[in-house]
Amino acid sequence: MKTVRYKRSPKNGSVMMYLNSIALSPERIQRLQEIASTSIGPLIEGAIKFTIPLAIIAFIIGLTIAIFTALARISSSKVLRGIARVYVSIIRGTPLLVQLFIIFYGLPTIGIVIDPFPSAVIGFSLNVGAYASEIIRAAILSIPKGQWEAAYSIGMNYSQALRKIVLPQAARVSVPPLSNSFIGLVKDTSLAATILVAETFRRAQEIASMNYEFLFVYTMAALVYWVICFILSIIQGRVEKRLDRSVGKGGIS
Amino acid sequence: MITIEGLQKSFGSLEVIKNVDLEIGQGKVVVIIGPSGSGKSTLLRCLNVLETPNAGKILIDGKQLDFNKSVSKKSISTFRRLTGMVFQSYNLFPHLTATGNVTEGLKTVKGVSKEDAQHKADQLLDKVGLTAHKDKYPYQLSGGQQQRVAIARALAMDPKVMLFDEPTSALDPELVNEVLHVMKDLAHEGMTMAVVTHEMKFAREVADEVIFIDGGVIVERGAPSQIFTNPQHERTKKFFSLLQ
Ligand SMILES: Nc1ncnc2c1ncn2[C@@H]1O[C@H](COP(=O)(O)OP(=O)(O)OP(=O)(O)O)[C@@H](O)[C@H]1O
Numbered sequence: 162m163k164t165v166r167y168k169r170s171p172k173n174g175s176v177m178m179y180l181n182s183i184a185l186s187p188e189r190i191q192r193l194q195e196i197a198s199t200s201i202g203p204l205i206e207g208a209i210k211f212t213i214p215l216a217i218i219a220f221i222i223g224l225t226i227a228i229f230t231a232l233a234r235i236s237s238s239k240v241l242r243g244i245a246r247v248y249v250s251i252i253r254g255t256p257l258l259v260q261l262f263i264i265f266y267g268l269p270t271i272g273i274v275i276d277p278f279p280s281a282v283i284g285f286s287l288n289v290g291a292y293a294s295e296i297i298r299a300a301i302l303s304i305p306k307g308q309w310e311a312a313y314s315i316g317m318n319y320s321q322a323l324r325k326i327v328l329p330q331a332a333r334v335s336v337p338p339l340s341n342s343f344i345g346l347v348k349d350t351s352l353a354a355t356i357l358v359a360e361t362f363r364r365a366q367e368i369a370s371m372n373y374e375f376l377f378v379y380t381m382a383a384l385v386y387w388v389i390c391f392i393l394s395i396i397q398g399r400v401e402k403r404l405d406r407s408v409g410k411g412g413i414s
Numbered sequence: 415m416i417t418i419e420g421l422q423k424s425f426g427s428l429e430v431i432k433n434v435d436l437e438i439g440q441g442k443v444v445v446i447i448g449p450s451g452s453g454k455s456t457l458l459r460c461l462n463v464l465e466t467p468n469a470g471k472i473l474i475d476g477k478q479l480d481f482n483k484s485v486s487k488k489s490i491s492t493f494r495r496l497t498g499m500v501f502q503s504y505n506l507f508p509h510l511t512a513t514g515n516v517t518e519g520l521k522t523v524k525g526v527s528k529e530d531a532q533h534k535a536d537q538l539l540d541k542v543g544l545t546a547h548k549d550k551y552p553y554q555l556s557g558g559q560q561q562r563v564a565i566a567r568a569l570a571m572d573p574k575v576m577l578f579d580e581p582t583s584a585l586d587p588e589l590v591n592e593v594l595h596v597m598k599d600l601a602h603e604g605m606t607m608a609v610v611t612h613e614m615k616f617a618r619e620v621a622d623e624v625i626f627i628d629g630g631v632i633v634e635r636g637a638p639s640q641i642f643t644n645p646q647h648e649r650t651k652k653f654f655s656l657l658q
């Protein structure tokens with residue numbers, strides 16, 4: 162690879178610089194080791210203090226919003242259905258980055274000033290709420306009508322049938338797609354860097370802007386995200402296996 | 415026990431139950447027969463108010479719902495507790511064990527304590543012969559066993575009347591009898607029952623009265639011996655000749 166590039170543009174100074182910069186001399190290796198050992202702390206701190214809490218808090222609030230939105234969308238009230246539809250449409254039809262900017266940089270111009278972290282929580286919660294509501298709505302609709310009827314036939318009302326019979330089954334159906342959403346959310350929280358939340362990626366930006374080791378530092382940040390998501394996917398696999406065992410494959414008929 | 419007056423139910427412009435009157439005495443077993451689409455299921459579902467009739471009155475155990483006026487959701491779910499429903503497709507709750515299926519209504523609807531509900535479930539599952547399977551989930555049970563759990567689930571709510579909508583139609587032939595057996599026992603204990611079924615042998619043995627329904631009207635009714643051996647109406651005769 163190196164020689165090919167070199168031969169193609171031998172007089173190109175920037176390529177020469179680039180090649181020098183990735184050449185791993187002993188001094189450079191030592192420098193990178195130093196950067197690694199000084200920056201891994203802040204990166205992990207960013208993950209523990211911001212990335213993970215942000216993802217968890219936004220997911221919990223988002224799921225709550227999602228359940229109510231899903232119920233509104235399947236309710237018999239035209240007004241509720243309309244409100245839920247508009248909300249989902251706006252959130253799904255606009256970029257998350259733009260939503261975050263509106264909350265953090267836009268709202269202050271009308272006097273609403275929210276700190277970075279709460280802004281991020283609001284933005285991500287609204288986002289999860291809209292996307293997860295579609296998952297939950299589909300899961301509720303996938304529960305056969307006979308389940309509602311059986312619940313009604315033993316005297317349950319709508320909310321009892323929903324809470325005791327339909328939602329527990331819908332929850333099982335939605336675990337795989339929802340855990341994918343959660344893993345997606347963990348990665349999306351890196352967008353919070355743009356609204357000054359000192360999470361993993363923002364730490365990486367700050368470190369790299371001081372030492373110019375962009376490739377190395379951003380790769381380290383990527384590794385931090387990867388480790389988190391890897392652990393999550395192991396947990397996801399276990400949870401799904403447990404659910405399969407307790408209802409049996411194809412147990413929901 | 416049950417009195418139905420002027421019951422009428424339409425789906426859109428399709429009139430499925432046409433001005434039906436019917437009474438079922440305390441402890442009586444009524445078998446409802448009729449061709450496909452004649453309105454048998456709809457009639458049972460109206461009694462359980464899974465379908466809201468367009469008109470008519472239903473009186474069960476002294477409590478009346480008058481569908482000629484508007485009825486509240488609350489009065490519907492209270493009224494529903496007077497009847498227990500057994501579905502063709504069992505409709506067990508797949509996320510609950512046999513015991514869980516029986517106790518859920520007791521705990522949620524009647525506010526019975528966990529221990530008392532458990533105790534009642536043990537009794538009922540014993541009655542339907544499933545003590546050995548009480549901790550199994552529906553997918554671990556055969557169709558006949560599932561239907562027996564469904565019967566226990568309905569009985570748990572102490573209904574005044576049990577409604578069965580083709581309870582054995584989805585079962586393999588060798589599993590039909592275990593369910594019919596449970597139903598016979600119930601009948602002998604004096605449970606008031608309305609049963610939609612194609613099991614003519616069961617009707618002969620257990621029914622006090624057989625009702626033949628076609629096109630949403632009761633065409634003929636009488637003792638099984640009379641209906642089966644000496645049907646009066648052409649439509650009833652034709653129905654039996656097609657069954658043969
Ligand atoms: N929810 C519904 N919406 C519209 N039409 C319906 C509905 N339920 C039943 N029907 C119609 O009402 C008529 C009577 O149906 P019902 O299920 O009561 O018949 P049935 O006698 O139980 O028939 P089967 O022996 O096939 O079970 C049929 O024409 C059916 O298509």
Ligand SMILES: [Mg+2]
Pocket residue numbers: 454455456579580
């Ligand atoms: Mg039917």
